[in-house]
Amino acid sequence: MRHSYLMLIAVVLFFGLVGCRSEEETAEVFMPKFFTDHMVFQRNQPIRVWGDGTPGQKVVGTFNNQQKDTRVDADGYWLLEFDALPASGPYELDINGKKIRDIQVGDVWVSGGQSNMEWVMSGEVEGLAEEVADAEYPLIRFFKIPHDYDAKAKYDVRGGQWVQASADNILSFSAVAWFFAKRLHLEKGVAVGIIESNWGGTPAQGWTAAEKLLEMDAYRDKAKDVLDRQDYWIQEVIDNKVRELKRNDLVLAPQNGEIQGVVNPDYDDSAWQTVNLPADNPLKDIAWFRKKFTVNQTEGVKLNLGDIQQMAYIYLNGGRLLFKDFGQSLNEFVIPAGMLKKGENLLSVRIVNTWNNAPVLGKEGQFYVKESNRTISLEGPWKFSNTIEESLPVVEWHNWLPGMMYNAMIAPIVKYPIAGVIWYQGESNTGEHAHYRQLFGTMIQTWRESWGIGDFPFLFVQLANFMERKPIQPDSNWAFLREAQTQTLELPKTGMAVTIDIGEADDIHPRNKKDVGIRLWQAARKVAYGEEVVHSGPMLKSAKVEGGKVLLELDHVGEGLVLSDGGKSVKGFILAGSDGNFVLAKAEITGKDQITVFHPGIKSPTEIRYAWADNPEVNLYNSERLPAVPFRKTLGD
Structure with a gap:
């Protein structure tokens, strides 16, 4: 009897331990942030899922009736690979009980570059109303990688989620990528996933692995420094990001000046400096301006503040008139009659420039208040102070250094198979155009090596026309940069969209993004999809x-x-x-x-x-x- 009792206890303990072991082995594991509902996997490529967890922990995954399992390795990482599929869906992915739903298999493209690729649909893009009216395409999905940089390759991106195309959602999509994706979806009938990895104002060396730039004289020293002093740069990046957070808090806190009464007509600004605008531009830090003007009417009065760089809060007689964000244009507009009064009025402006800390207000000939029968110039003396609020912390452009953006915005996604890349960049390298052919080619080859799926299509936009028109300009940096881009077509499976005809003289961000996206798609038809089409200009x-x-x-x-x-x-x-x-x-x-x-x-x-x-x-x-x-x-x- 005693023997039987002991046997019963042993059996209970055994199965209890097995159960605990089973629960422990398949406990929750973690995946990168782009594994979310509505994601898109690349068709006809192995479907990879990876993440981290406790070494030795069991990982069980189920996808499309396939079950795969592995264990977390000694470094804390794991990877499962499911069979390739044609375009299809929706599917559900289960990893140790964590479910990701509404997954499609189609074509995934990375959308990279600087501001002209990052430029969103809501940024006064031509044809916006038509696109909003025709935006309900749930099989087009975008994932935006937040801006980030680091001195060491990162395992995951900072954040983001897959978003389906709709009238509301497309407003935050890259305009160029949207027009490209829409044409791809309509012509090929497959789900399209766009991974946006772009950042305005950035040079190509920041998107290229630092070790690959050691062979280039122009970038060797900086690349070597990033690699040799990696511990220093890791900490400096952290410190710089802390300064950036503080700066951003100050930028978006106009109340720090408002509570001091600086927008009120009776505020005493006698201790402020007097500057002559626009002649004394640019200035520095968080700049407050005040100027009084007199009108004889309140209905239909127009205001033009000319050039504003970058962000501005504008006030009239103590009330906030409007906010002008970075990237928005502000042309002549009608002042609400209720904010004006006959006689003397006070215009107050708060300007911050996070690009180079050099605020600008006004432009000659475009700086005025206009009544029905006369124009009141705002050029000349303004009261000015940049000590009302705390000075902006110095934030360095460390993301421009070799490899910094590659480490944080490209390295985390290279296990994710893609159909190809669309790229719009070069403006920030025009001053170093002599090195761009080698730099750009090195970047493309680095990305292809990192993905390890062969020479995937890499399609790029040649720089658009910009700045004052000069019929004879043999020393144009922009022309030399365009030549370097053309020379990059020597690499296999590359294509170029020429935009020499759709730029704007006064704006580096032309609003015609539709033609850009369509011309990239035309190149894709030939380079990526093998169609016999005319894919290039003469x-x-x-x-x-x-x-x-x-x-x-x-x-x-x-x-x-x-x-x-x-x-x-x-x-x-x-x-x-x-x-x-x-x-x-x-x-x-x-x-x-x-x-x-x-x-x-x-x-x-x-x-x-x-x-x-x-x-x-x-x-x-x-x-x-x-x-x-x-x-x-x-x-x-």
Whole structure:
């Protein structure tokens, strides 16, 4: 009897321990933040799921009726791989009891670059109303990686969630990526996942692994410093982020000045400085401005504050008139009549510039109050103070250093199979254009090596036209950068969207993002999906000199070259003779794919250039309405 009793206890203990062991082995594990409901896996690629947990812990995953299991390794990480699937869904993923729902399998593209890729639909993008009215596409999903940087490769991103396309949600989507994704979804009929990893104002070296830049003279020293002093940089990044948090708190706290009464008409500003605007721009720190003006009416009075950099809180007679955010344009607008009074009024403005801590207010000729029959200039003396609020902490652009953004915004996602990358960047590298071909190529190759899925398609946007138009500008940094981008097409499975015709002279952020996205999609049709389409604008194929004229043959013309203005003269060509001086040339289409270029004063041309300026005037397209690619060519080569 005693023996039987002991046996019973042993059996109970055994199964109890087994049960506890089973619960312990399959306890909760953790996955990166982009494993959320509504996510999209890449079709026809192994479906990878990974995360971290306690070493030795069992991980059991179920997806599409497949069950896989593994154990957390000694370093605390685990990875499961499920069979590849064609475009399909929805599915549910279960990892140790944690469920992720409404998963689609389709095409996943990374959307990278700087501000023109990051620019959101709500940023006054052309055609916004039409897109909002046609935005209900639940199979298009976006994941936005928050800005981050680090001196060491990170395992996970800072945050984010997969969001389905809808009238409300697309407002925060990258505009270029939205137009690309929408066209892809409509033409291929598959779910589309866009992973946004972009950051305005950033250079390519920050997106490239530091160790890959040790072979480049221009970036070797900084890359070596980041690698050799990694512990220092890890701590400095933390300290810089703390300063950034404090700065951001100050930026968004206008009440720190408001509670001191600085927006009220009876506030004593006699101790403030007097500055002359816009002549004395730029200024520094959190800048407060005050100016009084007199009107004879309250209805229909308009205000134009000209240039404001970057963010502004605007007040009238003690009340807040409006907030102008970074990226928003503020043109002439009507002041609400209820905020004005006949006679004297007080305009107060609070400006902060987080880009370079150099606030700007006003622009010559565009700085006024306008009544029905007269204009009151706001140019001239203003009261100014930047001591009302605490000075902004110094926040360094450490994210620009070699590898910093790669470590935090690319390294965490390289296990996630993708269809390809769309990229819009280069503006921040124009001052170092001589190095860009090697830098950009190195970045592309680094990403491809890191993903380990072969030479995936990498499609990029060539810089748009920008700044003052100068017909002859052989030393244009922007033209040289565009040339470096064109040269990058030497890499396999690359494509380029030319935007030399849709920029804006006065704004580095052109609002026509639809054509950019569609031109990227046209490149994708050829490079990524193997369609036999004209995917590029006309490109120089050959050049020869006959009888003092330059005869050009171009590729990618489709059914033939066309001029957008319906004229007969091709714009945008310059020629140089033996003296090396360039002049505007005459040019005309002389065949389906041929152009003749000449100048009566140059009998022996030595060099020809097309669209070679910051903001050239162009009108040359192919039959698919894709603009010709800028180029330069030494004749006789």
